[in-house]
Amino acid sequence: MRPNRLVLLLATILPSFTVAADLLPPDRPIESVIDHYIDARLATSKSKAVDQADDYTLIRRLTLDLVGRIPTPAESKAFVESKDAKKREQLVDRLMASGAFVRHQANQFDAMISGPSSRTSGIRDYLVKALGSNKSWDVIFRELLVPNDDDAATKGSGEYLKTRITDLDRVTNDVSVTFFGVNVSCAQCHDHPLVQDWKQDHFFGMKSFFARSFDNGGFLAERDDATVKFKPTKGPEKTAKMMFLTGKTFNPPARKEQTKEEEIKERQKFEQAKKDKKSPPPPSFSARAKLVEIALQTEEAVFFSKAISNRLWHRFLGYGLVMPLDQMHSENPASHPELLQWLGRDMANHQYDLRRMIRGIVLSKTYSRSSKWTGDIPPAPGVFAVAQLKPLTPMQLAASMRVAVADPATFEGKPEDVEKRLESIENSARGFAGNIAAPTDDFQIGVSEALLFSNSDRVEKEFLNDGGDRLIGKLKTIKDPTQAVELMISSTLCRPATPDEKKLLTEYLQRRTDRSADAQRQILWSLLSGAEFRFNY
């Protein structure tokens, strides 16, 4: 890379450090900074933000986002009726202190790291442990990229690389996409056609950090040497330098020429480890560890810190500050560049504390807007004037269905007992979740889901049966049809029934007095399969 290019590149991707002085002060609460920047942009646009969501919607949204299920009727009622000015903070803190928060966020991070349809459980198990002990994002990053198979405390983290290392191009791009918000795959064959930032030097530079790694009989191993060569679109073949995305290069310690004997000895060490089913000997210098070190250095960390900020923002707001999530580069600026810079700086300043950032985001007014637009055409999602609908993940959907069809009385009692009951509900939802497609970019729901709900006896047996601890069982004891309707709506949709709904559904029941239990099941079915239930809105 020519020096002038390097200057240009750094100037375009490192604005957070060059203009840091202009950002809001670092000690201001995250939520207030978010609202400041979002409102400032709204004030200059033609759009006006919609009102805040009502309390029923807010507790549903927070409960789904933080612990992966809908709230119980008792939780909703308590929240809505509370007059405490701090009730939202209290709810967020209660949910975030629960084991369910750790499990749900582990699911979300697993989908982000492994891909939506991953079948390996090792990474999720690792994430549950890591998030449960409040590990920060930089530590998780390090443990995924430099795993230690012999350390029981981080067991499972090695699966991330083990499942990828046989394809170095893949691991190079996956790591760049997931941890740095950058898709360098285009720069594999040529300098990126549209984005000046990405050259072949970057792709092969990043690949060089992984080129020494290989699979040694199911264990991740790293050699002391390996070179990556590539053929540029013009000119002779080049040997890649270890180069981070910022253009920062690193020269690995020179290695003295090995004799044939030394080479054979080294190979034998790896073979022996393979035979013994043991971790291979560590390298004298680890290129992967070096990558982690460089990526977290102050000047370089801008990619790491902004990428995780953008991904968390996307998870909770349903739309990124930079979209697509893997296209963070100078020609695809953030909708709110100062906000992303501030959030990135905040992450770095607070040791990449995920809980702190999540709490800040969900306490903002931007997060708690209504999802309903009342004007003609809603503004672009990147203005954040109205909340985005988020399709439930398979686990969110299945667990929520289980909560909805339970007799609400089973959620009353000591908080720790309720917590246990909810955990067992969550576990029992895992099977059904396997039938639901995980949301991806450009997600659309297919007919197989509609057919499953409409005709599968699995839905019938798992959700519409009339066991004693079930809603249907409880409904049998209720004679007044309107009261039954009210109970069904509050259990499934987490809000009171509207007058129109009461009328419509009561009539539905009254027309089927000869088969009232069936009619109740049909209404429950229509609520569970309905659009309102399917989304976090």
Add this chain to the structure above:
Amino acid sequence: MNTKSTFCGSNDHRLNRRGFLGLSAAAGVSAFADMTGLDALSNSALAGELKKDQKRVIMLWLAGGSSQLETFDPKPGAPTGGPFRSIQTAVPGVHISELMPKLAARMQHTCIIRSLNTKNGDHGGAAKLMMRGRRDEAVVKYPDLGAVMAKEMGRADSKVPDYVTFYTQTEGRMAGDSGFLGSRYAPMELTTNNQPPDIRKLDGISELDHVQRADLRELMSKQFSQGRPNKVLGSHNEAYQRVRGLMASEKLFDVSQESAKTRDLYGRSQFGEQALIARRLAEAGVPFIRVARAWWDSHGQNFETHQEMVPELDHVMAALIDDLKDRGLLENTMIVTLAEFGRTPGINSSLGRDHFASAWSCSITGGGIKGGVAYGKTDANGNKVVEGEADAAKLYATIYSALGINPHKNYYLGSRPVPLVEPGTEAIKELVA
């Protein structure tokens, strides 16, 4: 480094960038953040996709890898030729294996490609390749032909499925895969019998209640949708709107609706019955149906295997051709007879043939393909292609072109244009009618 495996809109891949650049110039790069309108834009930008909405594909998938020497590219008398003779077809100069006399008599409708060199001899990887026409990349999972057909030819309000796949046998069973197109275009999979999953109402609910609870669902969902325009929400409601229509299509899967004569035409074998169902589905407007017939992996006793299985294939192909022709459907329905690879010309010590991807054959009939053509050539022993070499990309470019789908059309993955076939690949012109 394979410079063809990744594509991203660069001139290096020799693609017409007009669609991409024109759009970005008009809308600004940040507009790519919202990709909802792109499908419509890219569709209208690419003209010349005439009558494509009438096109259907029936794929006969010969799982395990059938032998080209015992089907479409016989080498009688050669050391690699095996015991079977070749016979003259209805097209002068074109000979195929004597195990396929019925297809031989219908050769004027069919083209054979004898020059496939697809370079992958591993069942799993090769099957993926031949079902997609291209290899997955690290971050790009490509849709298979069925999913592309579902997207290109399926309609949002269709009362029939978009993509059906029969894979009753277990050998090499590979689920259909819509890749980055997602679950909207995922197939209806039939693996245990000829009855699609969840298509029939449970006995516990009456017809009327089944309809009325769905109406209730729709009414309340519409209420919720007001003021919330959203593509995923739209797909959810569309999926439910299709349920009743799909349930009504159950009878399409029931061969007993056909006359005994028609059933005899296809034969009463599982393969024959599934091919007949495929015709019923194609006739009703299903864009893509795959019928897999396994157990072709003849590492031992290749000749007995083919002596038993090729006549069945011959019979089913002939029945499909005759039946589609009689119904006036052959013009718009393409029959693709394909496997993951062919088999080695060399005969091993178990009198078997092994995996071979360097010089093998497939056949395409109808749906815009030129009949009566044997394209490409292998050498005297069938060891290598000597004329008209075609890889998976070229085969797919040909299939798409014949169907009226521009093979260079782009899908979009985020802001990245992803063309249907490897850039720089052109269809085999001689085969496109």
